[in-house]
Amino acid sequence: MQKIRTRLCRLRDKRLVEYTEFGDPNGMPVMFFHGFMGSCQQALLAHANAIDEGVRIIAPNRPGIGRSSPADFRTMTDYTDDIRQLADSLRIGRFAVMGASAGGCFALACGHELRKRVRLVGVVGGIGPLNIMHNLQQMTLFRRTFLRGCHGYPTIARYVFAAFFFFCKRWPRLSYNWLIRNSSVIDADMMSRKDISLVLWRDHQSVFLQRNGIEGLLLETRLYFNWGFDLKNFPEKTHVIFWHGKDDPILPWSAIRKMAEPIPHSEGILYSGGHLTFLMNRTDDVLKRMKQDFISGIAHGARSA
Secondary structure (H helix, E strand, O other): OOOOOEEEEEOOOOOEEEEEEEEOOOOEEEEEEOOOOOOHHHHHHHHHHHHHHOEEEEEEOOOOOOOOOOOOOOOHHHHHHHHHHHHHHOOOOOEEEEEEOOHHHHHHHHHHHOOOOEEEEEEEOOOOOOOOHHHHHOOOHHHHHHHHHHHHOHHHHHHHHHHHHHHHHHOHHHHHHHHHHOOOOOOHHHOOOHHHHHHHHHHHHHHHOOOOHHHHHHHHHHHHOOOOOOHHHOOOOOEEEEEEEOOOOOOOHHHHHHHHOOOOOEEEEEEOOOOOHHHHHOHHHHHHHHHHHHHHHHHHHHHHO
């Protein structure tokens, strides 16, 4: 599996956004948002299919992850201006967005805030707003305790993270193996795949072996509880597609279906497997569908303009 070089974009406030491009450099532009405790390297799993489908994937690291500068956003919608500036720097006008796992929140935020440029949102194995209790209560006890603790007691969480980050930096491979063995996010049979293990290791390096990783994780957990927008007010012209595994251990399909109901133009695609199985095995279907909808949406927009 090849290593693709990351780049840096300097924002107006002098912060840096680290991003990587995958797929066809002349293809349909898609901004890809990685999952929690992940990095832009997760889009590497879609690289080959993106080339085949003629899709250009731009995958940024969120604040505090990799070489992206930390930030102090109040809501998830605050983050969307980073994406606006990144798209401007790359001279991209309209584009689609796609979010994997918790990255689906950020994809939805961009669809809401950047409605003149984003007409298509793909959410793969997403989660709902955690300030809505039925979303949080659907999670396992450990996961919801962890997220509530990071959100409600950030000072304590920072000390706990600092201890764990010390362990990770002192014994990087040992800490990585421990996290993988205790993860319920990825199906066990996926762990043996070389491409997935490579991406997971790069995620580990970008989060737990970076100086700003603690601030990045704490910011993310705060934003999951503070989206800054209501799905009931989602743009009517923006199409949202939810791909979700029927055995997803993070959030059940019933919760995702309830989250999609208030969005005027949305649909759900349920598939066999667990969390992100579709991203790891069926990115060709996801990208093919997104390209079709993006092209037809652009054509419709041109006719109605």
